[in-house]
Amino acid sequence: MQSFYRTVYGWLVAKIGATAIKYALSSVISVVVTEAVLFLVFGVFRLFSAEVSNVVATGVAAVPSYYLNRNWAWGKSGRSHFLREVVPFWSLAFIGLALSLVTVGFAQSFAHSHGFSHITDALFVNFASMVAFGVVWVGKFFVFNTWLFRSKSTSEVGQA
Template sequence: MDEVSTVTAAPRTSEPHAGQPRFFARLVRAATSSVLATAISQVTLIGLLWWGATPTVASAVAFVAGAIPNYFVARRWAWNRKGKPQVKGELLPYLAVIGLGALASVGLTTLAGMITEPLEISGFTRIIVLDAAYLIGYALVFVIKFALLDRLVFRRPRHVVHAQ
C-alpha cells in the first residue's frame, strides 16, 4: 500500500497590496475620488474668489474642502482600508503627501494672482485664470501623490501572515 504524506505549507507573507484592488483599479478609483475632490474644491474656490477672497486664501480653503472627503473616499474605495486609521502609520503620512498637492495648487494660484493683479485682469476672467492655475497645480502632482499614497501610506504591511 502506498503511503500518502501530507505537507503543510508554510505561512506566506502577503503581497504589499493584499486585500486591495489591483493596481489599475486602485489608480482609476483614486483618480475618480480625486475628480470628486476637485469638483468640491472648484465650487469652493470659485465661490470664494467670487466673494472677493484672495487667491491664497481661496485656494487653501478649496484644497482642504476637497482633501477631507478625498481621504475617506480614496481610503475606503481605492485602497480598501476599513476601520479607524492609524495616526502615525497612515494619517500623518497622508497629510504630508497631500501637502505637496496643496503647495503646488496654492502656490500656482497665488502666483497667478500676483501676475493678474498688475495686468488688471478682473471679474470672471480673473477667476478663470486663477482656477486654471489651481487645476494645473493639482494635476501636476496627482501622479506623484498617487504613487506615494499607493506605495507608502496605504501599503499593506509585509509582516501580515495569512493562514492557509
C-alpha cells in the first residue's frame, strides 16, 4: 500500500499531475459560476427558460474558465491565438453545452410531468447541467493538454 501512495504522490508532483490538479480546480470554479448563474437566472429570477438560462450560464462561466485554464493550469501567457486556442476552447464549451441542453430539457420535462415545485425543477436542471458537463470534462483535459494549450518541446522550438 505504501508503494501505491508513493506512485500517486509521484504523479501529483509531476508536471502532468500539477496541471491536472489546476485543471480540476479551474473546473470547480467554472462549475460554481455556471451553477450559480443558472440557478439565479432560472431558479430565482425566472428570466428565461431552462435551456436559455443554461446558454447564458455557460457563456458567462466560459470566460473565466478559459483564462484560468490557459494562464494558470497550463502556464501560457501573452496573446491568445484565435484559431488555435480561442475557437477550439469555445467549440468544446459549446459541445458540452449541446449535451447539457439535452439533459436540461429532459430534466425540466421530467420535473414538470411529475408536478414538482419550481425550486425542485431548478435543482433538477442544475444537476442535469452539471452531469452533462462532467461527461465531457475528462475529454477536455486531454484535448487541452495534447493540442490546445501544450507548450512546444525543446525539439519543436529548435525546428521552428
